Amino acid sequence: MMRTTPILFAAVAALLMAMWPAAATAEDKLEWQQEDGKSLTLTRDGNVLWQFCYDREQAKPYFHPLALPDGRVLTWNGPPDHRWHHALWFSWKFIDGVNYWEPNRSGKPAGATAWSNVEIKTHDDGTARIAMDLTYRVGDAEPVMTEHRVVEVSPPAADGTYSFDWVCKFTAGTKDVELNRTPLPGEPGGVGYGGYAGLSVRFAKDYADRQAMTPDGPVVFNEQSRFRGKAVAMDYNGLLGGKPCGVAILDHPENLNHPTPWYVIRANPMSYYSPAVICYGPHTLPAGESFTLRYRVFVHDGRWDAERLTAETERFTQGH
Numbered sequence: 001m002m003r004t005t006p007i008l009f010a011a012v013a014a015l016l017m018a019m020w021p022a023a024a025t026a027e028d029k030l031e032w033q034q035e036d037g038k039s040l041t042l043t044r045d046g047n048v049l050w051q052f053c054y055d056r057e058q059a060k061p062y063f064h065p066l067a068l069p070d071g072r073v074l075t076w077n078g079p080p081d082h083r084w085h086h087a088l089w090f091s092w093k094f095i096d097g098v099n100y101w102e103p104n105r106s107g108k109p110a111g112a113t114a115w116s117n118v119e120i121k122t123h124d125d126g127t128a129r130i131a132m133d134l135t136y137r138v139g140d141a142e143p144v145m146t147e148h149r150v151v152e153v154s155p156p157a158a159d160g161t162y163s164f165d166w167v168c169k170f171t172a173g174t175k176d177v178e179l180n181r182t183p184l185p186g187e188p189g190g191v192g193y194g195g196y197a198g199l200s201v202r203f204a205k206d207y208a209d210r211q212a213m214t215p216d217g218p219v220v221f222n223e224q225s226r227f228r229g230k231a232v233a234m235d236y237n238g239l240l241g242g243k244p245c246g247v248a249i250l251d252h253p254e255n256l257n258h259p260t261p262w263y264v265i266r267a268n269p270m271s272y273y274s275p276a277v278i279c280y281g282p283h284t285l286p287a288g289e290s291f292t293l294r295y296r297v298f299v300h301d302g303r304w305d306a307e308r309l310t311a312e313t314e315r316f317t318q319g320h
Contacts (some may be wrong), residue, residue: 062086085202180282203271210238236302252294
């Protein structure tokens with residue numbers, strides 16, 4: 001009978017670990033830091049993994065930084081070219097023709113996004129649940145639309161991967177609400193940069209060798225370094241510190257306009273992408289009615305291929 005050697009045992013153990021990534025071990029020290037009414041931060045071995053910022057003095061709640069255990073930060077908050085880009089955040093562009101995306105001369109958007117009833121629950125394993133109510137209004141008028149948002153964050157895996165399950169339920173006020181975006185080329189007033197609105201990611205300034213992948217294969221950018229096309233999921237990845245990492249977003253099959261249209265930019269210095277749910281046309285929400293958007297967002301090391309995206313999408317849809 002052949003004896004099992006230590007070398008063979010180690011090789012088998014390594015193979016099993018590769019097949020089933022483990023959660024962060026007891027040796028990985030996870031700690032919560034919370035500033036009431038302002039931020040929630042998770043650190044691992046002293047390095048910030050992610051932070052949720054919800055100070056009511058800012059225009060939108062957002063997540064920044066999104067980082068990996070080795071300290072690489074994948075996101076950029078308030079870059080000089082678009083200071084209203086907030087790392088990982090959600091914003092409509094136009095609601096009933098009013099701009100909720102970018103500030104006017106007052107320094108704030110004409111349409112105000114406000115939030116209240118923030119409820120945060122954290123656990124020792126690094127999981128968290130963040131719930132909040134949001135309103136969309138102009139000045140002191142009644143809200144034209146409300147939102148109930150829940151974000152559930154997974155524990156970080158041993159390789160540093162973690163995810164956000166993002167659920168937004170929007171309800172129109174006493175009148176119909178039109179959600180719209182900057183028009184696309186070929187539409188009246190259309191421009192080459194039109195089409196954006198919704199959940200968005202702005203990547204770090206030094207992101208290099210950027211690529212985007214869908215379950216159907218790699219994205220091909222146009223001459224303006226943009227891509228618009230439909231897919232059930234997308235991974236946007238690049239190099240930071242010479243090592244690959246990325247953010248993947250999965251679209252739920254019950255979402256409006258599924259499979260979602262994507263708006264992706266690979267320009268200098270802008271690395272940005274979004275499951276831009278109304279990219280191809282406005283959506284009218286009848287008075288008093290609701291609709292819900294669900295996404296799963298992964299922060300990960302390495303580059304994800306079409307197979308990984310397909311597998312994660314199947315897990316996401318089966319889990320709901």
